[in-house]
Amino acid sequence: MPSLTQYDLGKFGVNVDSSPIHKLDGELSRAQNAIRNPNVGAEGGITNRDGMSNLNGTATGGSVLGGVAVPLGNGPGSSTSAAPAEILLVASDDNGNAAVYYDRWSKSTDYGTTWTAPTYPLGLACDTTFDTIEILIPGRNTGVSSGLPVLRACVFNNRLYYASDNYTSGSESVPIRVFDGVSDYEFARIQPTTTKGIIAMVVSRGTIYVTTYDSGTTDADWVGRVFSLDPTTGHLTQIGPALTTGYLPTAVAMFNNDLFVAGSKQTKTAEAHIFKIRPGVEVAWTDDETLEADHYAVSHMYPWNGYLYIAPSSRVTVAGHIVRRNLAGTYANVKTFAVTGTNRNGLANFVEFKGALVNCVDNDSTDAGVWYSTDGTTWAKLTGADWGFLVASRHICYVFDQHATTGWYATSLTTFVATASVDPSDEADFHHTQLGAGILTPIETT
Amino acid sequence: MAFSIVQSGSTLKAVNADGTLTTLTLPTGVTLDATRKPRFCVFNKYVVLVNSPSRPITIDANGICRVLSPMPPTFPLSLTASSTGALTGAYKALQTFVILDELGNVIAESGFGPEMETAVSTTAQKLTAGQVNISPDQISGSKLYRTSAGGEEYFSWIDVDGNINSSSVIDDLTDESLSTQSAPALGSAPDLIMVAEWRSRLWGVSRSAVDDLRRSEVSQGYAWPAENSDPIPRIGSDRRGITGLAPRREALGIGRTNTIHQVVGNTSRDFRIVKLSENVGIESHESMCIFRDTAFWLWKDGIYRWDQSGIKNISDGKVRSWFTTDDYFDPDEFRNAFAQIDPVRGVYRLFLKDTSDALWWVEYDYNEDKFWGPHKTAAFTPTCAFVLPNASDTEVPLVGSSSGYLWQPHYQGDPHDSLRGTPDTDTGIAFQVVTKKHAQKTPDISKYWGRLSMIGKVQSAGTLTITPKLGGLGASAQSAISHTMSLGRQVLRRIGAPGVHMELTFEHSTAGEPVELYGYEIDDVHELSRR
Numbered sequence: 001m002p003s004l005t006q007y008d009l010g011k012f013g014v015n016v017d018s019s020p021i022h023k024l025d026g027e028l029s030r031a032q033n034a035i036r037n038p039n040v041g042a043e044g045g046i047t048n049r050d051g052m053s054n055l056n057g058t059a060t061g062g063s064v065l066g067g068v069a070v071p072l073g074n075g076p077g078s079s080t081s082a083a084p085a086e087i088l089l090v091a092s093d094d095n096g097n098a099a100v101y102y103d104r105w106s107k108s109t110d111y112g113t114t115w116t117a118p119t120y121p122l123g124l125a126c127d128t129t130f131d132t133i134e135i136l137i138p139g140r141n142t143g144v145s146s147g148l149p150v151l152r153a154c155v156f157n158n159r160l161y162y163a164s165d166n167y168t169s170g171s172e173s174v175p176i177r178v179f180d181g182v183s184d185y186e187f188a189r190i191q192p193t194t195t196k197g198i199i200a201m202v203v204s205r206g207t208i209y210v211t212t213y214d215s216g217t218t219d220a221d222w223v224g225r226v227f228s229l230d231p232t233t234g235h236l237t238q239i240g241p242a243l244t245t246g247y248l249p250t251a252v253a254m255f256n257n258d259l260f261v262a263g264s265k266q267t268k269t270a271e272a273h274i275f276k277i278r279p280g281v282e283v284a285w286t287d288d289e290t291l292e293a294d295h296y297a298v299s300h301m302y303p304w305n306g307y308l309y310i311a312p313s314s315r316v317t318v319a320g321h322i323v324r325r326n327l328a329g330t331y332a333n334v335k336t337f338a339v340t341g342t343n344r345n346g347l348a349n350f351v352e353f354k355g356a357l358v359n360c361v362d363n364d365s366t367d368a369g370v371w372y373s374t375d376g377t378t379w380a381k382l383t384g385a386d387w388g389f390l391v392a393s394r395h396i397c398y399v400f401d402q403h404a405t406t407g408w409y410a411t412s413l414t415t416f417v418a419t420a421s422v423d424p425s426d427e428a429d430f431h432h433t434q435l436g437a438g439i440l441t442p443i444e445t446t
Numbered sequence: 447m448a449f450s451i452v453q454s455g456s457t458l459k460a461v462n463a464d465g466t467l468t469t470l471t472l473p474t475g476v477t478l479d480a481t482r483k484p485r486f487c488v489f490n491k492y493v494v495l496v497n498s499p500s501r502p503i504t505i506d507a508n509g510i511c512r513v514l515s516p517m518p519p520t521f522p523l524s525l526t527a528s529s530t531g532a533l534t535g536a537y538k539a540l541q542t543f544v545i546l547d548e549l550g551n552v553i554a555e556s557g558f559g560p561e562m563e564t565a566v567s568t569t570a571q572k573l574t575a576g577q578v579n580i581s582p583d584q585i586s587g588s589k590l591y592r593t594s595a596g597g598e599e600y601f602s603w604i605d606v607d608g609n610i611n612s613s614s615v616i617d618d619l620t621d622e623s624l625s626t627q628s629a630p631a632l633g634s635a636p637d638l639i640m641v642a643e644w645r646s647r648l649w650g651v652s653r654s655a656v657d658d659l660r661r662s663e664v665s666q667g668y669a670w671p672a673e674n675s676d677p678i679p680r681i682g683s684d685r686r687g688i689t690g691l692a693p694r695r696e697a698l699g700i701g702r703t704n705t706i707h708q709v710v711g712n713t714s715r716d717f718r719i720v721k722l723s724e725n726v727g728i729e730s731h732e733s734m735c736i737f738r739d740t741a742f743w744l745w746k747d748g749i750y751r752w753d754q755s756g757i758k759n760i761s762d763g764k765v766r767s768w769f770t771t772d773d774y775f776d777p778d779e780f781r782n783a784f785a786q787i788d789p790v791r792g793v794y795r796l797f798l799k800d801t802s803d804a805l806w807w808v809e810y811d812y813n814e815d816k817f818w819g820p821h822k823t824a825a826f827t828p829t830c831a832f833v834l835p836n837a838s839d840t841e842v843p844l845v846g847s848s849s850g851y852l853w854q855p856h857y858q859g860d861p862h863d864s865l866r867g868t869p870d871t872d873t874g875i876a877f878q879v880v881t882k883k884h885a886q887k888t889p890d891i892s893k894y895w896g897r898l899s900m901i902g903k904v905q906s907a908g909t910l911t912i913t914p915k916l917g918g919l920g921a922s923a924q925s926a927i928s929h930t931m932s933l934g935r936q937v938l939r940r941i942g943a944p945g946v947h948m949e950l951t952f953e954h955s956t957a958g959e960p961v962e963l964y965g966y967e968i969d970d971v972h973e974l975s976r977r
Contacts, residue, residue: 003896004884004948007965013816015882016767020919020947021889023882029949030880031818036811037962038791038857045902045964048877048954049821050791054851055834055844056465062455064846066732067832068486069450070460070493070507156549205605206550254550256615257604281623306587306608327606327615 010036010046089121089160120184122177123165124152154201156208156231161187163198163210174198176210176229188234190227199224204254204303211249211261214242219266224248226261228279240277240285247273253301255308256327260288262298268315270296274325289331294318300349304357305376309334311359313346320345320363324376335379338365450834451493451505453484454850458495460509461852463837470509474584476500483732483830487641489648489667492553496638496650504554504667512553512584515634515668516543519559519579523590531572531618535595536565539575539603542632546586554668555589556581557634565593572618580609591629594621600629631663633671640731644693645712656687659700659709659719676719680705689781690728692741692752699741699752701728706757723757726750732784732830735794742794742810744769744783749796749810760810765817768808774820776801786831788843790857793818795843797828825873826853874957883919883947884968892974895941895948898927899967904934908959912938912952916945923951931961944974 011026013036018027028034028046037047089105107118153162160179164186167175173189174197190198190212200211208229216222224243227236239259243249247263254260263273271293275285291298294315302309310323310331322335339345345363352358356372370382450461451470456478458470472478477500484498492504494514502514519541543556559579566573575590592603602625604617636652638660643649648662648670659676663669678688678700692699697708700719704727711717726745728734733744740753748761748769761769768774779799786795793809798820800806805828808819826847833841834854845853886893895916902910910929915921927938941948948968954961 002971003967003969004886004971005965005967006881006884007901009881009963009965010879013764013811013814013818015764015817017763017765020883021885025882025884027882028879029882030820030878032878033819033821033875034877034879034961035791035809035818036814036816037964045962046879047962048875048960050855050857051875052823052825052845052853052855054465054826054847055854056461056467056850056852058467059850060452060454060459060467060852061457061850062480063829063848064850064852065453065455065480065482065498066484066486066830067450067452067461067834067844067846067852068488068493068495069833069835069841070488070505203549205546256606257619278619278623281619303607306606306610329616 007045010034089118121153121160121162121164121179122184124162152198152201154203154208156203159231161201161208161229161231163201169196170194174212176201176234188229188236190236199248199250200252201229202252204252204259207254209239209252209254209259210236211252213248216245219246219248219270222246222248222266224263226252226259239279240283243275243285244273244287247275251298251301251311253303253308255301255303255325260301260308260325261285262301262310264297264313266296268296269294272296272298272312274298274301274310274331288329289325291323291331292321295321295323297346299347300359302350302352302357304350304352307376309350309357309376311347311350316345316363318345320347320361322347322359322379334377335371335373337361337363338367339363450832450844451486451495451509452830452832452846452852453478453495453498456480458505458511461834463835465852468509470505470511472499472511473501473503473513475582476503476511476513485638485640485731487643487648489643490665492667494641494648494667496641500637502635502638502641506547506553512545515554515670516545516556516581516583516585518557518634519543519581519588521577521579522560522562523575523579524577525562525566526574526576527566527568527571528574528616529572530570531568532570532620533568533573533595533618534570535621536567537573537595538562538565538593538600539573540591540600540629541579542589542591543579543581543583543585543609544587544589544605545584555630555632555666556668557632557670558591558629565596572616575604575615575617578606578610578615585609590615592619592624594624601625601627602629630666630669631671631674632669633674635662635668635670636660640688640691642691642693642698644698644709649691649693649698649709651688651691656685657681659688661717674714676709676717678702678705678707678719679721686781690731690734690743692728692734692736692743694736694741694752695739701734701743703727703729706752722752726757726759729780730783732782733780733796735785735787737787737789737794737812740812742785742787742812744780744785744796744798746777746780749794751812760815761817765808768820772801774800775806776803784831786833786843786845788855789833789841790843795831797831797845822876823873824876826851828853874955874959876955877953877961879952879963881950881952883915883949885947886971888973889946892944892946893948894943894970894972894974895945895968896970897940897968898938898950899935899969900929900938901935901964901966902929902931903960903962903964905931905960905962907932908954908956908961910952910954910961910963912950914941915949915951916941916943916947918946921945921947921949931959941968 008026010028012024014031015023015027033049034046035049037045089107105121107116164175164177173191173193174195175186176188178187196213199213202209210227210229212225214223226239226249229236243263249261250264251262258276258278260276272291273287274289276288277285291312295312297313300311307324314320319339320337321333324334325331348360350359356374358372360370361367371379373379452459460468478498482498485496487494492506494504496502503511504514505511523539523541525539541559544552545554547553587608588606590604591600638650639653641650646664648667650660657677659678661674686703689703690701697710700707705724706722708720708722709717729744735742742751748759751758751760775798783798792813793811795807795809797807806820806822810817828845829848830846834844836842842854908931910931912927914924929936
C-alpha cells in the first residue's frame with residue numbers, strides 16, 4: 001500500500017456534513033483559528049488566522065454595540081497629500097499683524113503655532129483709493145488705520161472666495177479669486193472697469209453676495225451695488241439697482257426671503273440706512289430703516305434665531321448699540337454700550353458659535369471686548385485677564401480641511417498680540433486658546 | 447478623511463483611522479439605548495442612525511448630530527388680514543420646521559403642521575401669520591407655505607429664521623411671485639428600527655408598524671410621507687415583522703422570519719413587491735452583508751446567498767450541522783448574530799454565540815466556496831463588526847468588543863503592516879485543526895500507519911502538538927506528538943497499528959508563534975486484515 005500523502009491540506013475547507021468515510025482528503029473536520037494560507041495561494045496549506053490588536057488606545061467607555069464607516073470628505077486621492085492638512089488663514093497686514101490693515105494673508109498649518117506668508121491666496125484688495133473711506137473699518141475716525149473690512153472673503157463649500165488685489169482701481173475690472181487650499185485661480189471680474197473695488201463678500205442662505213464701491217469720493221456721491229455670485233460658474237447677477245447715491249453697501253444678509261443691505265455713510269453724524277429687496281421678485285430697494293442719529297455705518301448684519309442683528313458704528317460721543325429687527329419689521333436696540341474714548345466706537349462682525357451669538361465692541365471704554373448672548377437679549381462680556389487686550393474680533397480666519405470652516409477666532413486690534421480660538425462650550429465661562437505668536441513676526445510680502 | 451462612528455454603551459463616538467476617539471453630542475432630547483443594536487446607513491452626506499436612539503438621527507462629516515427630521519408643528523398657523531397690501535382672496539398657510547447647514551441648504555424638514563380649518567379672506571391687504579409654532583428640536587427655522595387666492599395647493603412662501611413665536615410675519619407676496627413648484631411631499635420620520643439606502647431613498651421599518659415597509663422621498667431622507675408605506679405579506683404572522691433589509695443593485699430584499707420579498711422598480715409609480723421565497727427568511731438584520739451585488743445572511747438552517755442566480759443555502763452539504771444542531775451554536779441566539787465582509791481576505795465572517803454564551807465566528811470564503819472555523823479569541827468578546835477605511839482608504843474589518851476596544855487584523859503577508867502575523871495582542875491564537883479520518887479508501891480494513899512526517903514553513907520557534915486518533919470511528923486519542931516548527935520538515939514517530947481510521951489534530955496556542963502547515967505524509971501504510 002502506498003504512503004499517505006496529504007499536500008492539499010484544507011484545500012476544500014471544513015466539512016462537518018459528510019460522513020467520516022466520505023470526506024475528501026482536502027477537507028477538515030475543524031479549522032479553529034485556521035485559514036487558507038493567504039501567502040501562497042489556494043493550495044498552499046493552512047495557517048493561523050490573522051492576529052488582531054486594538055485600534056483605539058483608549059477604551060470607548062462601554063461595550064461597542066455597532067459601528068459604520070463614514071466615507072465622507074475629500075479623503076486621500078483628492079490631493080497629492082495622503083492626508084490633506086488643515087490650513088489656517090488669517091488676514092493680516094504687510095507686517096504680519098492680524099489686525100488694522102488687512103491686505104494680505106498669514107498661513108498656518110499647525111493650528112497657529114507657526115505662520116508663513118503664503119504665495120496664495122493673493123493679497124486682499126486694499127487700494128489706496130479706500131484709505132479715506134473710514135467707515136469701512138467700523139468705528140475708526142482717525143486716519144491711522146483706514147482700510148477695508150475683512151469680510152471681503154468668504155468660505156463656500158470649502159473654498160475661499162476673495163477679492164484679490166491684482167488690479168488697478170479705476171482702470172481694471174475688480175477680480176474675484178478662488179483658493180481651494182492648494183490651487184488659486186481667478187474666478188470672476190466685476191464690470192465696468194471703473195468700479196473701484198469690492199466692499200464685502202458674504203455667504204448668506206447658500207448664496208455668495210458681493211457688494212461693490214463703484215464711484216464717488218465722499219458720501220455725497222458714493223455709488224455701490226450688490227451682486228450674487230454663482231459659486232460654480234462665476235456668474236455675477238446684480239440685485240436691484242445701485243443703492244441710493246451717497247450710501248455704500250457695507251453689510252448684507254438674507255432674512256426671511258428678503259435681502260437686507262446696510263447703506264453706510266462717512267459723515268459721523270449721519271445715519272446709516274437698511275435697505276431690503278426680495279431677489280427675483282422685486283426690482284427696487286425698499287428703505288426699511290434709518291438707524292438713529294450718529295449711527296453712520298454698519299459693519300455686519302446677521303440673521304439669528306428669528307431676528308436680524310445689526311452691528312453699527314457710531315460717533316464716539318454717543319452710545320453704541322446692538323440693533324435687531326424682528327419678523328414684523330420693527331427695529332430695536334438690544335444692547336447699549338458705554339461711551340468713552342476718542343478713537344472709535346463700533347462693533348465687529350457677529351459670529352454664531354455653539355449656541356451663542358458673539359461680537360466684539362471696539363472702543364476705548366471698559367466695555368471694549370468680546371460679548372456674547374444666548375438669547376439675543378441678555379449680553380455678557382467675556383471675562384478673564386487674557387481677554388483684557390482683546391478689543392476687537394474679526395471673522396478673518398478661514399480653516400480649510402475636508403470639513404470646511406471650523407471654530408471662531410478673535411484678534412487683538414491694539415496690541416496685535418495673537419489670534420485666539422474661542423470655545424464657548426461653557427456659556428458661563430468661554431474658553432479660548434491663544435495661538436502661536438509667530439504671527440507677530442513681520443513677514444515679507446511676496 | 448474617512449472615519450467611523452460607533453455606539454459605545456449609550457454614547458456615540460467618532461473613530462479616526464488611527465483610533466482616536468471623539469465623543470459626539472447627541473441632539474437635545476435624544477438618548478441612546480444601550481440594549482438596542484444601533485443600525486446605520488450612509489445617505490448622501492450623512493450617516494443615519496436608527497433603532498438605538500430615541501429618535502432617528504443623522505451625523506455629518508463634522509460629527510454634528512441632528513434629528514433625521516424634526517417633529518412637525520402641532521398647532522395650525524393663525525392667518526389674519528392686516529394692513530394695506532397686494533393680496534385679495536382667501537388664503538391658507540402651513541408651517542414646517544427646517545434644519546439648515548451653514549450654507550443655508552436644507553438638511554431636514556419636518557412634516558407639515560395641522561392645516562387651518564378655514565381660509566382667511568383679504569381685500570388688497572397683507573397677511574399676518576401668527577401663532578408660529580416653536581419646535582422642541584434644535585432647528586434653524588420654519589418654512590411657511592401658502593395657497594394662492596382660493597386655491598388648495600400650497601406653495602413655498604416665507605422662510606422664518608430661528609425657533610421663536612414672539613413675532614408675527616407680515617407679508618403680501620403676490621400669487622404670481624410664489625414659488626412655481628408646489629409644496630413637497632413631507633412627513634417626519636417614524637421611530638425606525640432598521641434602515642437601508644436604495645434608489646436614492648431611505649427605506650425602513652417603524653417600531654410601531656413592523657409589518658410595513660416605509661420609504662422616504664428621493665434624496666430627502668428626512669421626508670417620510672405617510673403614503674410611502676407598503677405592508678409586507680404575512681402581516682401579523684409574528685411579532686418580529688420585517689427582520690432584515692437587503693439593498694442590492696436592482697432590488698431591495700425584505701425579509702421576515704419566514705419569507706423573503708423584494709421591491710423592484712424605480713419610482714413610486716412602479717415600485718412593486720414581489721415574493722421571492724416562502725421557505726427562507728432573515729434571522730438577523732446584522733447578519734446581512736451585501737458585496738458585489740450579492741447578499742449573504744443567516745437564517746435558521748444556515749447561511750444564504752442571494753445573487754443573480756437566486757437564493758441558495760451555501761452552507762448545506764458542508765457545515766449544515768453548525769446551524770441545525772446546538773453542538774456548535776445556540777439557535778436561539780441567531781437573531782443576535784452579526785457579520786462583516788472582509789474584502790482583503792474575501793470572506794463573509796459571521797459571529798454567533800454557543801449555548802454557553804461564548805462568542806465564535808465562522809468564515810465563508812466567497813471566492814473559493816469554503817468554510818473555515820469556528821474561530822474564537824481569548825483577547826476579547828466580540829460585540830459587533832463593521833469596516834473602517836484606514837489612512838490609505840483601504841477597508842479594514844473591525845470587530846467591536848465588550849471592553850470598549852475596536853480590534854483590527856494584521857494581515858499576514860502585508861508588507862505595510864509591521865504587526866503582520868502577530869497574535870491577538872498578548873493572547874495566543876488557539877489554533878486547532880482536525881483532519882478527516884483517513885481510511886485510504888478501505889474503511890473496513892485495519893491498517894498499520896507508519897512514521898508521520900510534517901512539512902511546514904520554517905518558523906523561528908514553536909512546537910506544534912499533534913494528537914493522533916487511531917482505530918474505528920469512535921477511536922480515542924493517542925499520546926501527543928511534538929513537532930518542532932523551526933525545522934520546517936520533521937520525521938516523527940510511528941502512528942502505529944491497528945487502525946481502520948487515522949485522524950490528526952494539530953494544536954498550537956503560544957503567543958507570537960505563527961503556524962504554517964503545507965502537509966504531511968505517513969510512510970508506510972499497509973493493510974493488516976479485516977477483523
